Amino acid sequence: MSDHYVKVKVQLEQMKSLGQDAEKEGVDAEQVPVSSPSASDSPDPSSITIPATDASSTSKPRGKSRSKPGKDDKNSSGKQISDLSLHGSVVSATAEKNLNRLGYERTLHIRGTGKILQGKSETNGNYVTIHASKNGQQARREDGFKLARKRRPVTVDTSKAKTSLEALKISIRQLKWKEFPLGRRAACDIYWHGVSFHDNENIVSGQVNKFPGMIEMLRKINMSRAVRTMQELFPEEYDFYPRSWILPEEYQQFSTQIRMVKENDATVNPTFIVKPDGGSQGDGIYLIRDPSDLKLMAGSQAKQSVVQEYIQKPLLIDKLKFDIRLYVLIKSLEPLEIYIAKEGLTRFCTEPYQEPSQKNLSHVFMHLTNYSLNVHSGNFVHSDSQSTGSKRTLSSVLYRLAAKGVDIKRVWSDIIALVIKTVIAVVPELKVYYQADIPPGKPGPTCFQILGFDILLMKNLKPVLLEVNSNPSMRIEHEQEVAPGVFEYVPSPVDEEVKVGVIRDTLRLMDPGHRKPIIAQIRAGGFEHGEEIPMEAESQERSPEEIGSLPSLCLKQVYPKYTKQFNYLRLVERIAALFIRFLGVKGNMRLGPTAFRTFIRTCKLSNSNFTMASVDILYIDITRRWSGAMPDSREAGMGLQAFVEAFFYLAGRRFKSLALKEQGAATSH
Ligand code: ADP
Numbered sequence: 004m005s006d007h008y009v010k011v012k013v014q015l016e017q018m019k020s021l022g023q024d025a026e027k028e029g030v031d032a033e034q035v036p037v038s039s040p041s042a043s044d045s046p047d048p049s050s051i052t053i054p055a056t057d058a059s060s061t062s063k064p065r066g067k068s069r070s071k072p073g074k075d076d077k078n079s080s081g082k083q084i085s086d087l088s089l090h091g092s093v094v095s096a097t098a099e100k101n102l103n104r105l106g107y108e109r110t111l112h113i114r115g116t117g118k119i120l121q122g123k124s125e126t127n128g129n130y131v132t133i134h135a136s137k138n139g140q141q142a143r144r145e146d147g148f149k150l151a152r153k154r155r156p157v158t159v160d161t162s163k164a165k166t167s168l169e170a171l172k173i174s175i176r177q178l179k180w181k182e183f184p185l186g187r188r189a190a191c192d193i194y195w196h197g198v199s200f201h202d203n204e205n206i207v208s209g210q211v212n213k214f215p216g217m218i219e220m221l222r223k224i225n226m227s228r229a230v231r232t233m234q235e236l237f238p239e240e241y242d243f244y245p246r247s248w249i250l251p252e253e254y255q256q257f258s259t260q261i262r263m264v265k266e267n268d269a270t271v272n273p274t275f276i277v278k279p280d281g282g283s284q285g286d287g288i289y290l291i292r293d294p295s296d297l298k299l300m301a302g303s304q305a306k307q308s309v310v311q312e313y314i315q316k317p318l319l320i321d322k323l324k325f326d327i328r329l330y331v332l333i334k335s336l337e338p339l340e341i342y343i344a345k346e347g348l349t350r351f352c353t354e355p356y357q358e359p360s361q362k363n364l365s366h367v368f369m370h371l372t373n374y375s376l377n378v379h380s381g382n383f384v385h386s387d388s389q390s391t392g393s394k395r396t397l398s399s400v401l402y403r404l405a406a407k408g409v410d411i412k413r414v415w416s417d418i419i420a421l422v423i424k425t426v427i428a429v430v431p432e433l434k435v436y437y438q439a440d441i442p443p444g445k446p447g448p449t450c451f452q453i454l455g456f457d458i459l460l461m462k463n464l465k466p467v468l469l470e471v472n473s474n475p476s477m478r479i480e481h482e483q484e485v486a487p488g489v490f491e492y493v494p495s496p497v498d499e500e501v502k503v504g505v506i507r508d509t510l511r512l513m514d515p516g517h518r519k520p521i522i523a524q525i526r527a528g529g530f531e532h533g534e535e536i537p538m539e540a541e542s543q544e545r546s547p548e549e550i551g552s553l554p555s556l557c558l559k560q561v562y563p564k565y566t567k568q569f570n571y572l573r574l575v576e577r578i579a580a581l582f583i584r585f586l587g588v589k590g591n592m593r594l595g596p597t598a599f600r601t602f603i604r605t606c607k608l609s610n611s612n613f614t615m616a617s618v619d620i621l622y623i624d625i626t627r628r629w630s631g632a633m634p635d636s637r638e639a640g641m642g643l644q645a646f647v648e649a650f651f652y653l654a655g656r657r658f659k660s661l662a663l664k665e666q667g668a669a670t671s672h
Contacts, residue, residue: 157193157514162186165197167477167506170499174507177553192515198474200440200450207446210513214336214450216436217473220429221454223309224249224280226471228644233428237572241428243421244468245312250277250297251305258294274313274359279306283472285373290364314467315358318460320400322355326372326469327397329456330505331422332558334512335449336437339573341426341562342512343419344505347397348497353380372459378481385483387496394497409464418466419561420569422456425468426562427572431579435592435643442589451513453477453505477502504557512558575647582646593640596622599649608653625649 157180164171175182183191186203193210196202200213219225227247234241248257264271277297279287290313291297299306317324330344354368363369368380377383377393386392390399401411441447455475459467479499480492511517562569585594585602594602599622603609609618622641629645641649 155516156181157510157516158183158187158191159193159195159510160186160191160203161195163197163202164195167195167197167502170477170479170502170506171195173479173499173503174510177503177507178510180510193510193513194448206448209448210515211448211450212452212509212513213473214333214433214437214452215440216433217452217454220432220436221471221473222281223278223470224307225432226429227309227311229428229432230425230468232575232644232647233424233572236574240424240572243417243424243466245314247309247311250308250310251299254294254297254299257310261294274315274364275310276313277308277310278470279308281307284375285367285371288371290359290370292359292361292364313359314459314461316462317356318462318464319356320351320403323351323353324356324370324372325349325351325400327400327418327456327458327460327466328475329397329418329422329458330475330501331426331454331456332505332509332512333426333452333454335451336430336434339426339430339562340560341423342509342558342560343422344501344508345398345557345559346501346504348501349395349397349400350374351377351393351395353377353382353393385481385495389497389500392497394495396497396501414460414464414466417464418458419565421458421466421468423562423565423569424572425456425471427569427576429471430573431576432643434576434579435583435586438583438586439590439592445589451509453509477506479503504554507553508556508558511553511556578647578650579643581650582643591638591640593638593642594646595640599641603653608657613656621649621652625652 157178159171159175159180160183161168161171161175162183162185172182190206190208194203194206194212196211196213198213199218200211200215202213203211220229227244227249230241230244231247234244248254250257261273264273272292275291277289277291282288287308289298291310297310319325327347327349329347332342332344334340334342350372352368352370352372354366356369357363359370367376368382371377374394382393384392386394389396390403401414404414405411437450441450452473453475455472457469457472459469461467479495479502481495481498482490483493485491485493581602582594585598585605586592596619600615600618603615603618609615625645625648626641629642629648630639
């Protein structure tokens, strides 16, 4: 690591604009033993003891639509350069540029940040309030702790819990907490929403189980954009997401690239999966083998969707394709805290898998693992057992793979890395939403959220991210035909086993009277980049009264625990911190031209070669292109994605004179 980079890193640490990274300096990398959970634990895939190898390479808009505008005609990554199968030379042409962009960005970012930190008087006033935001959040949570300690038991408003109600009720009973099924005039400690942050309006305290903006952020298009930004910066780290194009805006790129691939090698016959934006449960999804098969229009409207490389060789069990549903808790955005449920679900197809061919493209029971589709197949098997049937526990599948000699420790480690990286990709924009809905200084709740990660294992055991659900189903019963034509909801033991554990332990972690797990915080140093993430049973974070009465936590902290290994990826988040500082009015999500000028002036980015007039032109140009990409964007101004593009452009201009060596040093970390 060069001195330059060390200096830069120190400055970055000082900045921590939207609140501190959770990284704790001076903590040694821990050595956590691989151990099995106690017999009372729920089945835990991470506890399977087999020889270690190296690891990890690693919704629907609320009232006002806040989908991000977007334009992206860049499709480059180091990975893609070496793999010409799809993107071909289009990629190579821009690769070098992007490498440089990264170097510029880091340098500019730090310098700019340093100036801002020192130059308070030149900012538009948000600088101060952002710190208030961080402190406000922490203060709110601490107030919550104090309050709740006085007024046990913890109170939960379940009036908006919808389909998660059953699992939630069981969890609250197990914890001996107090449920308010019809809501409560006085404030509750926790509000459990079935859909969105806004299910209950005007919550001014406590904790809500949804983040503002999460639904919007995880819609297929936004998610693809966020991951793509990261793929451009860190191509190898983000190669777990299939190549995707956003329709209709990237139709031309998509068809040109595919045509080139086919012309280059006639034996290549890729398949693509088309997913409507905002769709779920397999709705509207279809497979194609040629761009001309796209159904681009819905009536007179262009369909917003993502077309994605189809993974042709998934890992099969009993000749069936399956995917993994993993539950992930974002306990806090600031500092970032991520937990992964040690137990998950696997959902099986109901027709034996064959690689896609023109004949079988429409066989949904063969290609799509969605429960909601396969449950209608005559072959669907409801099972009381966790290791058979069309829905099984993740641990039962991992045990089975381990028995076949698969290195499941590595698989698990790769899955953890995938989850952390994905969260890192969406956090920047989530923070923009957060400050817009809960502006610093305004009373508001703190938030947490359980997400559902859908992950496919490839035949070579590499996990691939399919999508992240902001509202994973927490139903613990399923519809069954109890007599011909008569359907009833009957309990589903597999769902109950997994989902009650996830909800109950989420509540335990969010318990306002629960002291912060000091051990986990001290460990925040985690592992160095490139080091293996060990599989181990999580240390149990239980208060004395819980010991003996409740099973050990099924949620494992992975961040800040592995901060050292992943913190270097949190680059866009730091650009977002700048963006948030310069947002003019509280509650805004877009930067106006004056605030953009203030940003330029504060960071001293203009000079005789780049006048304020050029700044204005840049602003107009980029903002216009991004708003064109999302016709439904109602707020005027520059959104985060556009700002990120402007940022890289400016970084390239400002630091092109830097020695290549220095750029390389900054880039390599
Ligand atoms: P939805 O939100 O409608 O469920 P998903 O993205 O989860 O959309 O896709 C539905 C299903 O299609 C997945 O569960 C998986 O079985 C299959 N699938 C999705 N993307 C891919 C892909 N890139 N390659 C192979 N199969 C995929």
